[in-house]
Amino acid sequence: MADHNPDSDPTPRTLLRRVLDTADPRTPRRPRSARAGARRALLEMASSRRLSGQTRTIARGRSRGARSVGRSAHVQASGHLEEQTPRTLLKNILLTAPESSILMPESVVKPVPAPEVVQPSRRESSCGSLELQLPELEPPTTLAPGLLAPGRRKQRLRLSMFQQGVDQGLSLSQEPQGNADASSLTRSLNLTFATPLQPQSVQRPGLARRPPARRAVDVGAFLRDLRDTSLAPPNIVLEDTQPFSQPTVGSPDVYHSLPCMPHTGAEDAEQATGRKTQSSGPGLQNNSPGKPAQFLAGVAEEVDAFALSFLSTSSGVSGEDEIEPLHDGVEEAEKKMEKEGVSVSEMEATGAQGPSRVEEAKGHTDVTEAEGSQGTAEAEGPRASSGDEDACGREASPESASSTPESLQARRHHQFLEPAPMPGAAVLSSEPAEPLLVRHPLRPRTTGPRPRQDPHKAGLSHYVKLFSFYAKMPMERKALEMVEKCLDKYFQHLCDDLEVFAAHAGRKTVKPEDLELLMRRQGLVTDQVSLHVLVERHLPLEYRQLLIPCAYGGNSVFPAQ
Amino acid sequence: MALSTIVSQRKQIKRKAPRGFLKRVFKRKKPQLRLEKSGDLLVRFHPFSGWEWGTGEVHLNCLLFVHRLAEESRTNACESKCRVINKEHVLAAAKVILKKSRG
Numbered sequence: 001m002a003d004h005n006p007d008s009d010p011t012p013r014t015l016l017r018r019v020l021d022t023a024d025p026r027t028p029r030r031p032r033s034a035r036a037g038a039r040r041a042l043l044e045m046a047s048s049r050r051l052s053g054q055t056r057t058i059a060r061g062r063s064r065g066a067r068s069v070g071r072s073a074h075v076q077a078s079g080h081l082e083e084q085t086p087r088t089l090l091k092n093i094l095l096t097a098p099e100s101s102i103l104m105p106e107s108v109v110k111p112v113p114a115p116e117v118v119q120p121s122r123r124e125s126s127c128g129s130l131e132l133q134l135p136e137l138e139p140p141t142t143l144a145p146g147l148l149a150p151g152r153r154k155q156r157l158r159l160s161m162f163q164q165g166v167d168q169g170l171s172l173s174q175e176p177q178g179n180a181d182a183s184s185l186t187r188s189l190n191l192t193f194a195t196p197l198q199p200q201s202v203q204r205p206g207l208a209r210r211p212p213a214r215r216a217v218d219v220g221a222f223l224r225d226l227r228d229t230s231l232a233p234p235n236i237v238l239e240d241t242q243p244f245s246q247p248t249v250g251s252p253d254v255y256h257s258l259p260c261m262p263h264t265g266a267e268d269a270e271q272a273t274g275r276k277t278q279s280s281g282p283g284l285q286n287n288s289p290g291k292p293a294q295f296l297a298g299v300a301e302e303v304d305a306f307a308l309s310f311l312s313t314s315s316g317v318s319g320e321d322e323i324e325p326l327h328d329g330v331e332e333a334e335k336k337m338e339k340e341g342v343s344v345s346e347m348e349a350t351g352a353q354g355p356s357r358v359e360e361a362k363g364h365t366d367v368t369e370a371e372g373s374q375g376t377a378e379a380e381g382p383r384a385s386s387g388d389e390d391a392c393g394r395e396a397s398p399e400s401a402s403s404t405p406e407s408l409q410a411r412r413h414h415q416f417l418e419p420a421p422m423p424g425a426a427v428l429s430s431e432p433a434e435p436l437l438v439r440h441p442l443r444p445r446t447t448g449p450r451p452r453q454d455p456h457k458a459g460l461s462h463y464v465k466l467f468s469f470y471a472k473m474p475m476e477r478k479a480l481e482m483v484e485k486c487l488d489k490y491f492q493h494l495c496d497d498l499e500v501f502a503a504h505a506g507r508k509t510v511k512p513e514d515l516e517l518l519m520r521r522q523g524l525v526t527d528q529v530s531l532h533v534l535v536e537r538h539l540p541l542e543y544r545q546l547l548i549p550c551a552y553g554g555n556s557v558f559p560a561q
Numbered sequence: 562m563a564l565s566t567i568v569s570q571r572k573q574i575k576r577k578a579p580r581g582f583l584k585r586v587f588k589r590k591k592p593q594l595r596l597e598k599s600g601d602l603l604v605r606f607h608p609f610s611g612w613e614w615g616t617g618e619v620h621l622n623c624l625l626f627v628h629r630l631a632e633e634s635r636t637n638a639c640e641s642k643c644r645v646i647n648k649e650h651v652l653a654a655a656k657v658i659l660k661k662s663r664g
Contacts, residue, residue, distance in 0.1 A: 459582025463627050470631035473638060475646040482648050483630065486655040490626055493663060494619070495590040502594060509595040510587075515618040522662050524625050531618075538624050540576040543617045 016090045460484050494518075512547075578620035587619075630658045 467483050468475050501514035519525040524534060535547050551557050587596055596616060633654035638646045 455582065455585065459579045459586070462579050462582070463623055466624065467627045467631050470628050471635050471646055473635055473646050474644065475651075476648060478648040479634075479646050479651045482651040482655065486630060486651070486659065487623075487627070489655075489659060490623070490662065491586050492590060493659070494622065495587055495594075497663075498587075499591050499594055508593070512618050515622060519622060519625075522622075522625075524622075534625065535618075535621060538628070539617065539621055543578065543620075547617050547621075 013094055016094050020087055020090050020094070457484075460487050463487050497521075578616055580616045580620075583616040583619050583623075626658065626662055629661070630654055633658055 461484075464480050464483050464487070468480065497518050498510045498514055501517055502508065502510045505511075505514065516525060516531050519531060519534070525531050532548050535544055539547070546559060549557050549559055584596060587594065596619070630651075634646050634650045637650035637653050638644075641647075641650065643650070
């Protein structure tokens, strides 16, 4: 992006650009200072408000507060490109937002980065922002923003509002618009948190084409999500979605992704029910690349299911929005569904667009599934991808649901789609994935010698875990076994000592005094450190109450002495 | 209570004393002995009273032993400039700590 506006022109864009240029790429994720916190609070508040559509006031308030804060701290811009850092978001904003669209007080720029960094639910915000972003882009890109507006309106109030704002901004051209513009701009600014949009230039917002880069999946997910909410006319959507879609796919992806999004939405509900079902679903076909990515994301749980979806998606993606390829892919995917690992690998192998998405999704799945799926492990935060996936899933479901299910095993595919695109898929997938993971390792375990070794080992393992916890360093397995042996020996010594002590006291029962004596001899209890101190230090509260006599009401002491 | 929910499966450690295990071990080794129960509960006010009696201190002892062992092996590993605790580290540490714990 070139800094078109001279510094003298304090538009949000220029400010933003300045911030981006000056801010160091470090990612100060931690709360830097009160200012940052204040800023964050402001921004977060603003972001939350914007959703409600009250960006106007927020923007203004934000701008005022944030301006001072933001100016001072350029730190927001974080170098994490992988994540939606303020920097990237701002960049996207700059790229996508039309120069002349809105004249906002400079402050607007600053607040944007802050909340992004801190946003705990970045994913959601990014999703939301993406959604908003899309409408933003649309107006500038599309020649007929009006067309978009109606399409968008039905899905989100914010979008429509933004569109209005953008439209106004565009029309006014440099006219300091009223709050609407400012709010819309701020909204757009705020919203574009996670959008990895990189329009060619500010002056030509219409040409904004974002190279997918790393965000491909996220974008796709968001896009799908967006689509989900509103089934915008594909034509119009093309341009907008483009930035979000994979670079390879280009506009076609966008096109498809849009339908996918609504699909995923609808599918989510079904997803829960039939996650396992292999229903690459008509959605795959319809949604083409957009959906495949989404499906991929959502299907983390089921390898087969995923494979199928992935296959379909990948094939679809490569097919460049051709239903046929999708169809074929879907079918292939279905066949492959049986094979667990294959399907997963398929996903990776195929699809131009899909690969990036698939990989991301796969990374997610890998994380969740931990299966042989190609270690795409785009471990870019399985959570993050899951969030995106969810969005994608959501998008895909509604799309599939809305669009007439393809002739392809519609039911199966549909079901398959459902599980994949589910918005909660990520969550669900994570949950099922964990049990899956847990189950898998458990199953192969052999039931060793039941008799005495098992409970003995089980008890020892408890202490072995404590050992590794205390050590705070990675350990070898042999070392752990060694620890077990030591514990064994230790227990023997312990019993012997206790026996001796009890016998010395003429008792047949081991009492706490014996233990205290033992610990004193061991050097754990000294004159400075009493047993109670140790109890307080190392034992949880419940035990402490049991061991340390304490006086309670009614002239009673517990435990009684 | 004492069982902390294993959320991350990594740094969450169960704090509960494996009473059954401890009692079993003790019984096995010294069947003639008994672990006291702190039976003089004249005042039962504690909701947890029936829960962990005689083995609380034994568990504490084990905890401290494991703790010392871990510290010692960690020291050994750091001295040998290894990032991972090896068997030798643990072995050397065990020798020292067991000797100290003989009482």
